[in-house]
Amino acid sequence: MSEPLSHDEFASRLRAIGEASYHDRHPFHVLMNEGKLTREQLQGWVANRFYYQTQIPIKDAAILSRCPDREIRREWIRRIHEHDGWMEDEGGIERWLRLGESVGLCRKELWQHKYLLPGVRFAVDAYVEFCRSHSWLEGVASSLTELFAPSLHQKRLEAFRKFYPWMGEQALEYGKTRLVQAPRDVEFALRVVLERARSWELQKRCLEALHFKCQLLWAMLDAIYLAYVIGVRMPQPPWSEA
Amino acid sequence: MSEPLSHDEFASRLRAIGEASYHDRHPFHVLMNEGKLTREQLQGWVANRFYYQTQIPIKDAAILSRCPDREIRREWIRRIHEHDGWMEDEGGIERWLRLGESVGLCRKELWQHKYLLPGVRFAVDAYVEFCRSHSWLEGVASSLTELFAPSLHQKRLEAFRKFYPWMGEQALEYGKTRLVQAPRDVEFALRVVLERARSWELQKRCLEALHFKCQLLWAMLDAIYLAYVIGVRMPQPPWSEA
Numbered sequence: 001m002s003e004p005l006s007h008d009e010f011a012s013r014l015r016a017i018g019e020a021s022y023h024d025r026h027p028f029h030v031l032m033n034e035g036k037l038t039r040e041q042l043q044g045w046v047a048n049r050f051y052y053q054t055q056i057p058i059k060d061a062a063i064l065s066r067c068p069d070r071e072i073r074r075e076w077i078r079r080i081h082e083h084d085g086w087m088e089d090e091g092g093i094e095r096w097l098r099l100g101e102s103v104g105l106c107r108k109e110l111w112q113h114k115y116l117l118p119g120v121r122f123a124v125d126a127y128v129e130f131c132r133s134h135s136w137l138e139g140v141a142s143s144l145t146e147l148f149a150p151s152l153h154q155k156r157l158e159a160f161r162k163f164y165p166w167m168g169e170q171a172l173e174y175g176k177t178r179l180v181q182a183p184r185d186v187e188f189a190l191r192v193v194l195e196r197a198r199s200w201e202l203q204k205r206c207l208e209a210l211h212f213k214c215q216l217l218w219a220m221l222d223a224i225y226l227a228y229v230i231g232v233r234m235p236q237p238p239w240s241e242a
Numbered sequence: 243m244s245e246p247l248s249h250d251e252f253a254s255r256l257r258a259i260g261e262a263s264y265h266d267r268h269p270f271h272v273l274m275n276e277g278k279l280t281r282e283q284l285q286g287w288v289a290n291r292f293y294y295q296t297q298i299p300i301k302d303a304a305i306l307s308r309c310p311d312r313e314i315r316r317e318w319i320r321r322i323h324e325h326d327g328w329m330e331d332e333g334g335i336e337r338w339l340r341l342g343e344s345v346g347l348c349r350k351e352l353w354q355h356k357y358l359l360p361g362v363r364f365a366v367d368a369y370v371e372f373c374r375s376h377s378w379l380e381g382v383a384s385s386l387t388e389l390f391a392p393s394l395h396q397k398r399l400e401a402f403r404k405f406y407p408w409m410g411e412q413a414l415e416y417g418k419t420r421l422v423q424a425p426r427d428v429e430f431a432l433r434v435v436l437e438r439a440r441s442w443e444l445q446k447r448c449l450e451a452l453h454f455k456c457q458l459l460w461a462m463l464d465a466i467y468l469a470y471v472i473g474v475r476m477p478q479p480p481w482s483e484a
Contacts, residue, residue: 020479027474118457119464122364129371211479215360218476219465222361226468232269234460237262237453 002200010194010203014144014210021214022148024155026221028229033155035163042103042164044228046096047115052124052220053096057083062131063139072136075188079143082181095174102171118234119223123216130212134205141193141206142213146186153179244442252436252445256386256452263456264390266397268463270471275397277405284345284406286470288338289357294366294462295338299325304373305381314378317430321385324423337416344413360476361465365458372454376447383435383448384455388428395421 005013023029028045031037037045060079067073085091100110109115131139153175160171197203226232247255265271270287273279279287302321309315327333342352351357373381395417402413439445468474 017479020477025477119361119365119461122368122458122461123361125368125371126364129367215476216364219361219364222465222468222474223461225474226464226472230468230472232464232467234457235262235267237259 004198004200005203007194010197011190013207014141014190014193015147017207017210017214018145018148021211021218022145022152023214023217023221024148024152026218026225028221028225029152031229033159035159037164039103039166041228042167043105044115045224046100046103047105047110047113048117048120048220048224050096050100050110051113051116051120052127053083053093055124055128056092059128059131059139062128063136066131066139067136072140072192076140079185082185092174092177095177098170099167099174102167117223117227119226120220123219123223127213127216130209134209137193137196137202138205138209140189141197141209143189144186144193144210145213145217146182147190149182149186150179153182246440246442247445249436252439253432255449256383256432256435257389259449259452259456260387260390263453263460264387264394265456265459265463266390266394268460268467270463270467271394273471275401277401279406281345281408283470284409285347286357287466288342288345289347289352289355290359290362290462290466292338292342292352293355293358293362294369295325295335297366297370298334301370301373301381304370305378308373308381309378314382314434318382321427324427334416334419337419340412341409341416344409359465359469361468362462365461365465369455369458372451376451379435379438379444380447380451382431383439383451385431386428386435386452387455387459388424389432391424391428392421395424 004010032042032045057080060076060083064073064076064080067076081089081091083092085094097107097110100107113121127142130142157172157175157179160167160175164171193206197206246252274284274287299322302318302325306315306318306322309318323331323333325334327336339349339352342349355363369384372384399414399417399421402409402417406413435448439448
């Protein structure tokens with residue numbers, strides 16, 4: 001039975017996971033931020049990432065459903081509002097749909113997940129299943145990739161403006177909003193993880209949850225990169241119903 | 243409400259899915275069968291595919307657990323025996339471990355899934371989850387990729403002998419056994435699917451189950467190909483426990 005890490009040491013281990021493994025270093029993001037993606041490749045990314053966007057409120061509801069602490073739930077529910085929309089705010093899913101329109105996709109094919117790659121679906125479904133089958137604290141820890149999101153959003157917004165100006169202003173709305181929301185959300189999540197993971201055993205599970213989340217974000221881009229950059233795709237059978 | 247397809251038409255649609263989408267056409271299998279893989283690439287494939295092998299009896303038990311028909315269960319349980327071993331037969335998992343040793347991996351690292359890629363894990367876990375959450379008939383239909391397995395096993399055995407003779411005779415045991423088992427197993431599975439999917443709705447679900455299975459086999463090779471041939475890998479954090 002090991003002693004728990006100090007808050008500082010625990011926080012620095014959490015940060016080290018993201019610094020090593022966050023998907024900002026994936027070759028697909030590197031190409032995107034260097035302005036080297038074609039319109040079709042951007043479409044593939046937007047359409048596939050849309051499936052992830054649609055599952056965020058589902059995974060956050062799974063975390064809520066496992067959390068017995070009212071104070072935590074009162075904060076966590078904000079994330080569902082942020083994506084589904086609430087009151088006057090249309091929400092992140094709607095903003096992502098507009099990003100899709102900016103790259104030339106229509107809402108109907110986005111909602112039908114017409115371009116969804118199996119590897120992306122498996123990774124995203126694994127995330128929802130993770131939040132259903134693990135403790136709420138591990139679910140919260142898995143969200144700590146947001147520690148590393150703002151600098152990626154910043155870089156992406158600059159790249160969109162500089163290299164893909166044809167996408168227009170509405171393509172920037174999702175990222176601009178996340179630049180405001182993510183730091184506030186993750187500050188709360190980090191405080192909860194540092195305070196509630198009181199044993200080394202719980203700290204270890206939180207570190208593993210964050211590592212798992214890095215793996216799934218990376219695996220999504222792996223599938224997108226292989227299909228849209230390398231060009232490897234499963235040939236489809238001649239019937240549309242299967 | 244559409245009429246059900248005739249057995250002939252239904253069987254030919256099932257076959258068309260495998261003919262288009264079975265993973266024998268994946269570039270990783272093409273490289274393997276042309277003798278173009280290195281020892282390290284073969285190790286990556288054997289180690290990752292081992293995770294799939296370990297989950298076969300689990301998914302078959304999930305199918306059993308959903309099947310109310312004693313006659314079907316009496317046949318289906320044979321698949322668990324084939325992989326876990328039964329009486330004097332050591333089973334497919336043991337034969338796969340020996341294939342691992344043939345390429346220079348040790349049993350301990352195989353059982354620890356030390357080289358398991360996240361994309362492979364997500365795809366295999368999606369298969370187990372599919373068999374848990376879908377009807378036993380869809381589980382049975384998903385096994386029909388075995389219609390296409392014998393010719394791939396045959397090609398692989400020839401490639402192992404011709405291009406990778408250093409692997410030795412014991413590397414061939416798994417494939418040789420499957421060449422006997424798979425045709426018998428799939429004959430039963432195909433008969434059950436043709437007879438029990440009596441409506442177009444059920445037939446459609448069986449076609450979709452087979453398509454899903456092709457997607458997950460393909461996605462496993464996608465992850466292996468990207469990591470071991472293209473060389474894209476998520477950088478690991480500096481601590482071993484996460």
